[in-house]
Amino acid sequence: MRTIGSLRSLALAMMTLFSGCMTGPSLIEQTDPYSSAEPGSGLWWSEKAQITPGVRQKCSKGKIWPVRPRPSGDGQQFSHTFHAAHYWPLPYVCADRQYVGEIMEVQKINGWTEENTMYSRHFNSVDQTLTRPGRLHLLRILEITPFQRRAVYVQSTRDPGIDSVRLAEVESAIAELTHGPETIAVSLRSGREYSRPASEVQIINELYNSSIPAPRLTLASGSAGSSIGAGSGAAPAITP
Numbered sequence: 001m002r003t004i005g006s007l008r009s010l011a012l013a014m015m016t017l018f019s020g021c022m023t024g025p026s027l028i029e030q031t032d033p034y035s036s037a038e039p040g041s042g043l044w045w046s047e048k049a050q051i052t053p054g055v056r057q058k059c060s061k062g063k064i065w066p067v068r069p070r071p072s073g074d075g076q077q078f079s080h081t082f083h084a085a086h087y088w089p090l091p092y093v094c095a096d097r098q099y100v101g102e103i104m105e106v107q108k109i110n111g112w113t114e115e116n117t118m119y120s121r122h123f124n125s126v127d128q129t130l131t132r133p134g135r136l137h138l139l140r141i142l143e144i145t146p147f148q149r150r151a152v153y154v155q156s157t158r159d160p161g162i163d164s165v166r167l168a169e170v171e172s173a174i175a176e177l178t179h180g181p182e183t184i185a186v187s188l189r190s191g192r193e194y195s196r197p198a199s200e201v202q203i204i205n206e207l208y209n210s211s212i213p214a215p216r217l218t219l220a221s222g223s224a225g226s227s228i229g230a231g232s233g234a235a236p237a238i239t240p
Contacts, residue, residue, distance in 0.1 A: 034074040051076050053084040116141050117153040117189055118170060121197040128165045130173055133198065138173055142184070153189035163188055 037044040057070035076084065122134030130138065141152055152174070154166050170186050178184075196204075 032074075048074075048077050049080060051080065053081060053088075112145070112149040113151075113153060113189070114191075114194075116145060116149070116151055117155055117191065118166070119155045119193045119195075120157065121193065123166055123169070128162060129169055135173060135177075138170065139177055142174065142177055142182075150184055152184055152186045154186065155193065156188045156190045 032039050032044065035044055035047050037047060051074060052071050053076055055066060055070055056075050057072045058065050118130075118134060118138065122131060122137055123129065124131055138152065141150065152170060154163070154170055156163055157166075167186055167188065174182075174184055174186070
């Protein structure tokens, strides 16, 4: 009889505990030092639902447990702890994902802006008309750039006269290449030129090749060179 009574009391206590976690527990204290709402009320549960999960940081015997930063104060209710464990890591990663997405979008915008800029190397220094590489670069923007990213920027020279001539030249070239029906925004942009024109790259490459110290590997002249090209396996000559 005593065993049956003990089991009955335990079952009643468990039913009270679990029912309290769902509808407002009767085991909760009548006063809550962390809330002004009545314990067990709808407003009280709404406040408790905003509490972050995890271990609370406490001070014991002059030491902070745990030593890593943790929230302090009131902990989650049992039902909220179960909810957080069941759906983890949602919704706590949503803000992080949005933040990363915003950073990536800024990087995309900056990249397309850099790619769609007409720099000083794309204009003739005398009359500010587009060079052939400049027209090819503009044509690539008009044909390859996605429509939502299709905008043309002109590097500002800090000279209003030159900037206006360059803008007019680019707008005229766009009208010529698209035959008029497509409207594309053209605007000035302040920025540095981080790349080099192809002619400058070629000069640097030629200077590099001419400065290679001896000995150099070169093909042998005459029949030896022909035999190397034919795949005879002859070794190249070494020029001292």
